[in-house]
Every structure is written in C-alpha cells, then in structure tokens.
Amino acid sequence: MAALKADLLITGARLATMAGAADLGVVEDGVLAVSGGRIAWAGSRTGAPAIDAADRLDCAGRWVTPGLVDCHTHLVFAGNRADEFARRLAGESYADIARSGGGIAATVRATREADDAALASASLGRLDALLAEGVTTIEIKSGYGLDEETELRQLRVARHLATQRRVSVAATYLGAHAVPPGGDRASYLDLVCDRMIPRIAIEGLADAVDVFQEGIAFNGDECARVFNAAHAAGLRVKSHADQLSDGQGAALAAKHGALSADHLEYTNANGAAAMAQAGTVAVLLPGAFLMLNETRKPPIAAFRAAGTRMAVATDLNPGSSPIASPRVCGTLACVLFGMTVDEVLRGFTIEAAHALGRANRIGSLEAGKDADLAVWSVETLSELVAQIGLSPLFARFHQGVRA
Known part of the structure; x- marks a missing residue:
C-alpha cells in the first residue's frame, strides 16, 4: 500500500481529539497528518498508516488539542x-x-x-x-x-x-x-x-x-x-x-x-x-x-x-x-x-x-476537518484552566499553517 502523502506529520503527541460524545477523546502517543490544510489522519502511532510528509514536528509528549x-x-x-x-x-x-x-x-x-x-x-x-x-x-x-x-x-x-x-x-x-x-x-x-x-x-x-x-x-x-x-x-x-x-x-x-x-x-x-x-x-x-x-x-x-x-x-x-x-x-x-x-x-x-454551526469543519481532531491545532507545553490538560498568568501555548496552526 502506498504511503499517505502529507504536508506535515506531527508525532510524539498526546491528542485530545474531542471526537467522542462527551469525553476528551484522549489518544496517547498520537500521530496527526495534515494535507492541504486539513487533517488527513489522527490517531495512535501504533495504528497509523505509512505517512510520507514534507515537514515534521516532534511534540515530545506535548498535548495537542483542536484550536x-x-x-x-x-x-x-x-x-x-x-x-x-x-x-x-x-x-x-x-x-x-x-x-x-x-x-x-x-x-x-x-x-x-x-x-x-x-x-x-x-x-x-x-x-x-x-x-x-x-x-x-x-x-x-x-x-x-x-x-x-x-x-x-x-x-x-x-x-x-x-x-x-x-x-x-x-x-x-x-x-x-x-x-x-x-x-x-x-x-x-x-x-x-x-x-x-x-x-x-x-x-x-x-x-x-x-x-x-x-x-x-x-x-x-x-x-x-x-x-x-x-x-x-x-x-x-x-x-x-x-x-x-x-x-x-x-x-x-x-x-x-x-x-x-x-x-x-x-x-x-x-x-x-x-x-x-x-x-x-x-x-x-x-x-x-x-x-x-x-x-x-x-x-x-x-x-x-x-x-x-x-x-x-x-x-x-x-x-x-x-x-x-x-x-x-x-x-x-x-x-x-x-x-x-x-x-x-x-x-x-x-x-x-x-x-457557530461549524462542527463539520472545526472543533475536533478528525480526518477531513480543518487542521486548526493548539500545541500545549503542559503535563496535564487541567493546567489549561487551573493556572492563570502562564503562557503554555507552544504552537498554533490555522488550516495547517503554523501561525
């Protein structure tokens, strides 16, 4: 099977996909591929297809959420x-x-x-x-x-x-x-x-x-x-x-x-x-x-x-x-x-x-949605709301482009 072509491959991530009905949809040791400004694949590294990416980002255990x-x-x-x-x-x-x-x-x-x-x-x-x-x-x-x-x-x-x-x-x-x-x-x-x-x-x-x-x-x-x-x-x-x-x-x-x-x-x-x-x-x-x-x-x-x-x-x-x-x-x-x-x-x-009537395009880390991502330098997601005054944002991507 041919490798999936991607513009960006994010590895070493802990994903909070928000794809479940009520939970955060956490995926440990996650991988996320971006192609043409959209998410091409998101999930566990062990289940990922072969991906040929032009650019790569190793999150080193950081959390990735939807933007x-x-x-x-x-x-x-x-x-x-x-x-x-x-x-x-x-x-x-x-x-x-x-x-x-x-x-x-x-x-x-x-x-x-x-x-x-x-x-x-x-x-x-x-x-x-x-x-x-x-x-x-x-x-x-x-x-x-x-x-x-x-x-x-x-x-x-x-x-x-x-x-x-x-x-x-x-x-x-x-x-x-x-x-x-x-x-x-x-x-x-x-x-x-x-x-x-x-x-x-x-x-x-x-x-x-x-x-x-x-x-x-x-x-x-x-x-x-x-x-x-x-x-x-x-x-x-x-x-x-x-x-x-x-x-x-x-x-x-x-x-x-x-x-x-x-x-x-x-x-x-x-x-x-x-x-x-x-x-x-x-x-x-x-x-x-x-x-x-x-x-x-x-x-x-x-x-x-x-x-x-x-x-x-x-x-x-x-x-x-x-x-x-x-x-x-x-x-x-x-x-x-x-x-x-x-x-x-x-x-x-x-x-x-x-x-906003846009859940078909944004809000979760799922294939086909816009690659709007936030990468956080935190140990737990609770830190995002339990701490005030710190700046844990490591990277922000809008439609696949780091901004």
Missing part, C-alpha cells in the same frame, strides 16, 4: 468603559448605568466616531491576545453602531481581520442590541428587519443574526420578528437570553432553531429542555457574570440533565466582560459555575464549533 473557538465576542469597537467598573463597585447596576447613557450607548458613540482604520487597529490588538491563547476561530458581533453605516462598517472590519491574521472569523449581525440613543423603537426595528438583514445577507457580511432579549433591550415578540427576518434572508440566528431576568428567551431561541442562546443565568428547566431538543447550544459567559457581580448562576445541572450542549466563550467587550482570555474564562466557568475541566475544554472546542 480554541471563541464563539461569542464583541471584538470590534472603539473607546473603553473602564469608568463603569468603578461605578458598579460603588453600587450602580448594569441596568442603571445603561439607563443613564452608559453601557452599550457609550460604546455606540465612540464606535460611530472612529474610522475604519482606528477600529481595525484597536481590534487587532484584542485579537492578538486571543490568538496567543490558542484561538483559531472567533465569532465577532456588530451591535455598537445601531445605525446602517456603522453596523456595516463593524461587519466589514470583522471580515477584514481574517485577512490580517491566520484566523477564521464568523461575523454576526447584532443590530437588535439596543434601541439607538434618541431613536424610535418601531422605526429602528423596521430598519433592522426590512433593510439591514436583507442587505447584509446579499452582501455576505454576516453568517448569523443575534438579538438581545431583555427588559433593557427587546421583548420576545420583537426578537421573534428579527428571527423571522433572518430566516427569510437565509441567515442562522443566535440570542442573548435570560441574562438579567427570566424572559423565556432560551425557549424562544430554541423555537426558532437558534444555533445558540447565550448568558442564560435565569433560564429555567423548560428552557434547558427546549434547547436540548432543538440542538441549540448553551453558551456560558462567566466573564460577564464576574464583572457584573451577578449571583444567579446558569442552570448547569438542568443543562446536564437535559443533555443540552454547553459551550464557553469570553464575551470580550468593553463593558461587561473586558476579558481577552479564554483560559481565564475557563477557570471562571469551573470555579463560579461548577463546570468540570472536561466540560470547559469541550466548551471551547467542539461545543463552541456547534454554537
């Missing part, structure tokens, strides 16, 4: 809201700050004033911090323009970032993030549903449409209208749901076949079951939970009981989660939410891939 997937960020924005941290420490709530002109509205003002070059420059710095922690795919939401021009610019900058770094970008239109300052609610929803979503779909600027269903944002009927407009335009949907109150947001997202519902601190057991049945991923965002000093935890036990997929993400944004570290957020998910190490590692790989 991390950060499936919920607001990376493209201008300005900062560090002052709000002090205001929250003094007793103001997130909702109080938003109602006084802070929060999302403050970032909208700064983002509208920034030109494309300034937006891209600021965003690249944040992106680089994520890449340094092994991220190979990132979702980037708009939602800090709340007008036609700035929302389109945010999405174009998000697409542009994928040309500046070795990373895959999933862009999401979050026009239904808030009512524009001084804007008319009904007219703005008309703009989002009747003009923006069709235009974004035609121009290929977004892969999905998101909403913020909450008392300070949009109600269920309004979100359902956005979902219907997205489906009519051929776009998948996502939802910020049940973050500050139980608005039945998880159940509504599931009803509309959402890829994910995110935050979910107030989701009830019925919502968890609806998500499991619909295949809607629960994206947990412990950074926002920490920074907002919340006390109501997402219903992890209900998600487990229902069989709801659970992903974890940074929610990187200027106000409620200014955290550019998946590993820190993984630590927080374990300590604050009671997730296991395995749940967090799957949550930043295969489950996050499901949350």
Whole structure:
C-alpha cells in the first residue's frame, strides 16, 4: 500500500481529539497528518498508516488539542468603559448605568466616531491576545453602531481581520442590541428587519443574526420578528437570553432553531429542555457574570440533565466582560459555575464549533476537518484552566499553517 502523502506529520503527541460524545477523546502517543490544510489522519502511532510528509514536528509528549473557538465576542469597537467598573463597585447596576447613557450607548458613540482604520487597529490588538491563547476561530458581533453605516462598517472590519491574521472569523449581525440613543423603537426595528438583514445577507457580511432579549433591550415578540427576518434572508440566528431576568428567551431561541442562546443565568428547566431538543447550544459567559457581580448562576445541572450542549466563550467587550482570555474564562466557568475541566475544554472546542454551526469543519481532531491545532507545553490538560498568568501555548496552526 502506498504511503499517505502529507504536508506535515506531527508525532510524539498526546491528542485530545474531542471526537467522542462527551469525553476528551484522549489518544496517547498520537500521530496527526495534515494535507492541504486539513487533517488527513489522527490517531495512535501504533495504528497509523505509512505517512510520507514534507515537514515534521516532534511534540515530545506535548498535548495537542483542536484550536480554541471563541464563539461569542464583541471584538470590534472603539473607546473603553473602564469608568463603569468603578461605578458598579460603588453600587450602580448594569441596568442603571445603561439607563443613564452608559453601557452599550457609550460604546455606540465612540464606535460611530472612529474610522475604519482606528477600529481595525484597536481590534487587532484584542485579537492578538486571543490568538496567543490558542484561538483559531472567533465569532465577532456588530451591535455598537445601531445605525446602517456603522453596523456595516463593524461587519466589514470583522471580515477584514481574517485577512490580517491566520484566523477564521464568523461575523454576526447584532443590530437588535439596543434601541439607538434618541431613536424610535418601531422605526429602528423596521430598519433592522426590512433593510439591514436583507442587505447584509446579499452582501455576505454576516453568517448569523443575534438579538438581545431583555427588559433593557427587546421583548420576545420583537426578537421573534428579527428571527423571522433572518430566516427569510437565509441567515442562522443566535440570542442573548435570560441574562438579567427570566424572559423565556432560551425557549424562544430554541423555537426558532437558534444555533445558540447565550448568558442564560435565569433560564429555567423548560428552557434547558427546549434547547436540548432543538440542538441549540448553551453558551456560558462567566466573564460577564464576574464583572457584573451577578449571583444567579446558569442552570448547569438542568443543562446536564437535559443533555443540552454547553459551550464557553469570553464575551470580550468593553463593558461587561473586558476579558481577552479564554483560559481565564475557563477557570471562571469551573470555579463560579461548577463546570468540570472536561466540560470547559469541550466548551471551547467542539461545543463552541456547534454554537457557530461549524462542527463539520472545526472543533475536533478528525480526518477531513480543518487542521486548526493548539500545541500545549503542559503535563496535564487541567493546567489549561487551573493556572492563570502562564503562557503554555507552544504552537498554533490555522488550516495547517503554523501561525
């Protein structure tokens, strides 16, 4: 039998394939072959075929995981809201700050004033911090323009970032993030549903449409209208749901076949079951939970009981989660939410891939998938979430290219 031709052969690796139904899919003394930017073979050395590779990497016992997937960020924005941290420490709530002109509205003002070059420059710095922690795919939401021009610019900058770094970008239109300052609610929803979503779909600027269903944002009927407009335009949907109150947001997202519902601190057991049945991923965002000093935890036990997929993400944004570290957020998910190490590692790989509708291409080490890899200088995978401040990433590969 002829040898398998490969561009790269990785040997001496301990693989966490994430290919199993619920575990890490560990393969000791693993081998992984890359050809044409995709995984050609992954498994134990003893079962490997003959492989003829142009390049080789001996991992010397290091761990190899899929490249991390950060499936919920607001990376493209201008300005900062560090002052709000002090205001929250003094007793103001997130909702109080938003109602006084802070929060999302403050970032909208700064983002509208920034030109494309300034937006891209600021965003690249944040992106680089994520890449340094092994991220190979990132979702980037708009939602800090709340007008036609700035929302389109945010999405174009998000697409542009994928040309500046070795990373895959999933862009999401979050026009239904808030009512524009001084804007008319009904007219703005008309703009989002009747003009923006069709235009974004035609121009290929977004892969999905998101909403913020909450008392300070949009109600269920309004979100359902956005979902219907997205489906009519051929776009998948996502939802910020049940973050500050139980608005039945998880159940509504599931009803509309959402890829994910995110935050979910107030989701009830019925919502968890609806998500499991619909295949809607629960994206947990412990950074926002920490920074907002919340006390109501997402219903992890209900998600487990229902069989709801659970992903974890940074929610990187200027106000409620200014955290550019998946590993820190993984630590927080374990300590604050009671997730296991395995749940967090799957949550930043295969489950996050499901949350983006990309699990057929990324998130696990399986033949045919993109060769997005993270190589770690750790003895055990628990170190990735048990230690803070260290930099254990040895190498990062995006579609087979070391980056």
